[in-house]
Structure formats: structure tokens, C-alpha cells
Amino acid sequence: MAELKEELKEKIIAVLNLEDIAVEDINDNDPLFGEGLGLDSIDALELIVLMDKEYGIKLSDPKQGKTIFESIESMSAYIAENRTK
Amino acid sequence: MKNNVFINGIGAVTAQGIWRTELFEEASELNEAVNHAQQPSYKEFIAPAMSRRMSRGIKMGIYAAQQALDEAEVTVPDAIITGTGLGCSEDSEKFLRNILDNQEEFLTPTSFIQSTHNTVAAQIALRLQCKGYNFTYVNRSISFESALLDALLQLQQGEEEHILVGGVDEVSDHTFRLLQLIEEVKASDTNETVKTSVTPGVNYGEGATFFSLGVQKTRSSYAELVDIHIQHRVDRAELPDFVAQFLERNTLAAADVDALLLGYNGDSASDSYYVAFEALFPQAASLYYKHLSGQYDACSAFGLAAAASVLQQRHIPSRLKWKDNTAPGPLKTVLLYNQLKGKDHALTLIRAC
Known part of the structure; x- marks a missing residue:
């Protein structure tokens, strides 16, 4: 799981082009939206595509997103349970 | 009776650095096939959360626009008009490459949103909260003059008092290589200047130059x-x-x-x-x-x-x-x-x- 979290942080930094942010700066339980990383709705779309492309997970219910994208912790747990690749 | 129109402020991000009084005294002649603009620090102008999604063209445009407005002491212009030949080609390339690489799946929104030609004028307006006329001309090498003509006519007719007008283009890798292939741009190993040029094509560049135009002459008028x-x-x-x-x-x-x-x-x-x-x-x-x-x-x-x-x-x-x-x-x-x-x-x- 620790490996997946690291990988996820790296991918998020790359995909969202988070300048000046390193893997070590993101805590597993930091909120990704609002406070914490301060991501917005366009980033949410980028994360949905990332889940599909990298882990084969299609989020059909947008309401799920709010819980899944809460933090690296919640995101990695969902990926570990539902990944198809 | 037509209004007179004055250039009251200039801003630029160029291969010679940003706009300044000494620019032409300090400038050096370009002799490379590709010449990127010298990028200033954007941190004081653009929030990091916005900056991370912006290509060079957008950042250069925002910087140059603000410089021009500052010099003319205009906070929010009545209109923003830009000219660009290729628009935000970096993001256009990214989006098109994603389509090919991912077999038309997994298309992310950011590069598509930022790839349109009017992105620069739009981002300047968003940043300034300028809700006035916002237009971008895409007419190859007369894109800027088209924008300038629009601004001139509006000011002369008294429709607006202050207009921000500018031209911006950015170098993107794939487009640059294609221009080299068709010999519109010189080969990478040539080191010719405009005056010493013997081979086909040009030395390619990029940059953003903006003007704050107004109907009143001011102490900063050029x-x-x-x-x-x-x-x-x-x-x-x-x-x-x-x-x-x-x-x-x-x-x-x-x-x-x-x-x-x-x-x-x-x-x-x-x-x-x-x-x-x-x-x-x-x-x-x-x-x-x-x-x-x-x-x-x-x-x-x-x-x-x-x-x-x-x-x-x-x-x-x-x-x-x-x-x-x-x-x-x-x-x-x-x-x-x-x-x-x-x-x-x-x-x-x-x-x-």
C-alpha cells in the first residue's frame, strides 16, 4: 500500500503539474481539495481520467468522487480494492 | 470628429528579456534557428494554482499585458484585443498527442481548455475581472495588425477610452520541427543572422508584446x-x-x-x-x-x-x-x-x- 501511495503522489504531481510540490510535501491524510493541496473541479476531472487510464477504474457515479478523492489515503484504498490493471 | 489614439504603455516578454528602456541598447542579434523568449519570474503576477496550467504563451501574455497597463496607469481596460498566429500551440500539441497516444480515450480537459487561440485574452480578462469586449484575431502574420486596427477604430469612434491590445505566439516543439521540414525555419545547425542569411527559412522566435492604447495623451505616451x-x-x-x-x-x-x-x-x-x-x-x-x-x-x-x-x-x-x-x-x-x-x-x- 505504501508503494501505491508513493506512486499515486508522483502521478498526481505530474498530471496536475503541481509546481514546487514534492512527494514528501503530501501527507496521506491531507485533503486534496479545498484546504491541503487546494485542487479544483478541473483537477477532479483529471483525477477521474487518471484512475481510468492508470488503474482501469471507471467512476460512473459522480457522488462517489467526493469520498474517493478526499485524500491520498482514501484514493489509494479505493484503487487497491477496485483496480483492474 | 475622430479621436486621436495614443500608445500610453508597453509591455513585452521577448528573446531580449522583458520590456525596459534599455532593451534596444542591451539587445543582441539572434543567430539560432529557434529563439525562446527569456522568461521572467511569474510568481508575483500569477497565483501558483493558476500558473501550473498555463503554457508559456499565456504567462508571457499576462506579464506583458500587466506591464503595459502599469505603465499607462490603467487598472482595468475597456476592452482586450489580441492577435496570434498559432495560439496556444503547446497545449494544442499536448491535446492532439494525447488523442493519438491513447487511441482517443482518456482525454483530459486542461490542455484542451487552454489550447484555444483566445485563451490568452480570456486569462488576462479573468485575472483583471475585465468584462468588456474581448476578441482574438487569428490571421497568420497580420493577426496583430488586425487586433490593432480593431482597437484603433473603436478608440477613434469613441466607443472605448482604454484598450489593451497585444500580439502573442509561443514556440512548440512539434510545430517548430514541421516548419523546419518545409524550410520555413532554418536548419538547427545554421548560425545565420537576418543580415548574413544565405540558407532558406528564418530564425524562429516567440514572445508577447502588449500596448495600452488611450484617447488621451499622458506623461507616459510613446x-x-x-x-x-x-x-x-x-x-x-x-x-x-x-x-x-x-x-x-x-x-x-x-x-x-x-x-x-x-x-x-x-x-x-x-x-x-x-x-x-x-x-x-x-x-x-x-x-x-x-x-x-x-x-x-x-x-x-x-x-x-x-x-x-x-x-x-x-x-x-x-x-x-x-x-x-x-x-x-x-x-x-x-x-x-x-x-x-x-x-x-x-x-x-x-x-x-
Whole structure:
């Protein structure tokens, strides 16, 4: 799981082009939206595509997103349970 | 009665750095096939959360726009008008590459949103909360002049009082390689300047140059923008008539023009027109600018900045001189002429104020 979290942080930094942010700066339980990383709705779309492309997970219910994208912790747990690749 | 229109502020991000009084004294001649603009620090202008999604073209545009507005002491202009030949080509390439690499799946929104040609004008407006007229002209090498003409007409008619107008283009890798393949741009191993050019193509560049135009002359005014004329095709034989008509409508004779600012770019297909043009103004000083900016579609905006600076300073920096001739009298009137390979001809007349 620790490996997946690291990988996820790296991918998020790359995909969202988070300048000046390193893997070590993101805590597993930091909120990704609002406070914490301060991501917005366009980033949410980028994360949905990332889940599909990298882990084969299609989020059909947008309401799920709010819980899944809460933090690296919640995101990695969902990926570990539902990944198809 | 038409309003007079003044260039009250200039901002730029160029291969010679940002806009400053000493730019032309400090400038060095470009001799590379590709010349990126020297990027300033954007941190004080653009929030990191916004900046991370922006390509160079957008950042350069925002920086140059703010510089021009600051100099003119305008907080929010009435309108924002830009010209760009290729728009945000970096993001366009990214989006298209994603389509190919991912077999049309997994398309992310950011590069698509940022790839449209009007992104720069839109981002400037968003940042300034400017809800006025916002327009982007995409007409290859007369994109900037089209924007400038729109601004001039609106100001002359009294529809607006302050307009921010600018030209911006960015270098993107794939487009650059394609332009090299078709010999529009010089091969990477050539080290020729505009003057020493012998091989086909041009030295390519990028940049953003913005102007704050207003109907009132201010203490920061550079020059008066008098007239612009654009025409897609002009045969070389028609050039004298094309010029004569423009001078006539501005009640000028050729001898009234003190200096010419010409778009020489080292490619004979374009430069032969400038030679013919110069011959029509034997008394005027000949200046050029693409040896400092590189050739890109909106580079004539940098040319206008150079001409405006010459009129404000009443001095021609040696770096801008195409020929070592000087204007016969005091510098009052400068005529800019740009075209590319015999198409998209633009005449821009500015006067000291």
C-alpha cells in the first residue's frame, strides 16, 4: 500500500503539474481539495481520467468522487480494492 | 470628429528579456534557428494554482499585458484585443498527442481548455475581472495588425477610452520541427543572422508584446497611432500604388516619413519586398527588428514597440539600424511595413506626440 501511495503522489504531481510540490510535501491524510493541496473541479476531472487510464477504474457515479478523492489515503484504498490493471 | 489614439504603455516578454528602456541598447542579434523568449519570474503576477496550467504563451501574455497597463496607469481596460498566429500551440500539441497516444480515450480537459487561440485574452480578462469586449484575431502574420486596427477604430469612434491590445505566439516543439521540414525555419545547425542569411527559412522566435492604447495623451505616451492598412495580396509591381494610396489618405508625401521599420527576416521570399519598399523612401532611415525578436506570426507587435520607443526617445539605437543612414530631420513620423512571403501586407503609421 505504501508503494501505491508513493506512486499515486508522483502521478498526481505530474498530471496536475503541481509546481514546487514534492512527494514528501503530501501527507496521506491531507485533503486534496479545498484546504491541503487546494485542487479544483478541473483537477477532479483529471483525477477521474487518471484512475481510468492508470488503474482501469471507471467512476460512473459522480457522488462517489467526493469520498474517493478526499485524500491520498482514501484514493489509494479505493484503487487497491477496485483496480483492474 | 475622430479621436486621436495614443500608445500610453508597453509591455513585452521577448528573446531580449522583458520590456525596459534599455532593451534596444542591451539587445543582441539572434543567430539560432529557434529563439525562446527569456522568461521572467511569474510568481508575483500569477497565483501558483493558476500558473501550473498555463503554457508559456499565456504567462508571457499576462506579464506583458500587466506591464503595459502599469505603465499607462490603467487598472482595468475597456476592452482586450489580441492577435496570434498559432495560439496556444503547446497545449494544442499536448491535446492532439494525447488523442493519438491513447487511441482517443482518456482525454483530459486542461490542455484542451487552454489550447484555444483566445485563451490568452480570456486569462488576462479573468485575472483583471475585465468584462468588456474581448476578441482574438487569428490571421497568420497580420493577426496583430488586425487586433490593432480593431482597437484603433473603436478608440477613434469613441466607443472605448482604454484598450489593451497585444500580439502573442509561443514556440512548440512539434510545430517548430514541421516548419523546419518545409524550410520555413532554418536548419538547427545554421548560425545565420537576418543580415548574413544565405540558407532558406528564418530564425524562429516567440514572445508577447502588449500596448495600452488611450484617447488621451499622458506623461507616459510613446507615440500617436495614426493609421493602419492591411491587404492580403499586393503584387510587387503594385507596391508603389499601395503605398501612395496610404500616404495620400494620411496627407503625407514620401519625404514626410522620417523612418521606416521593416520586417526583414533573412528569407529572400519576404525580404525582396522590403528592398522595393525602401526604394520608395530614399530619404528615410531604415530600421529592422526581427533580428532581435525572431520571426513569428505576431512579432510585428514587437516591431511597433520598437518604433514607438524610437519616437519617444527621439533616438535610433544602432541595433535597430538596417542601413547606416540617419533621418534627415527630427524624428516625427515612422512607417512600419510588414508582410510575409508577399502576403498579408500591413502598413502602420505612428507619429511623435
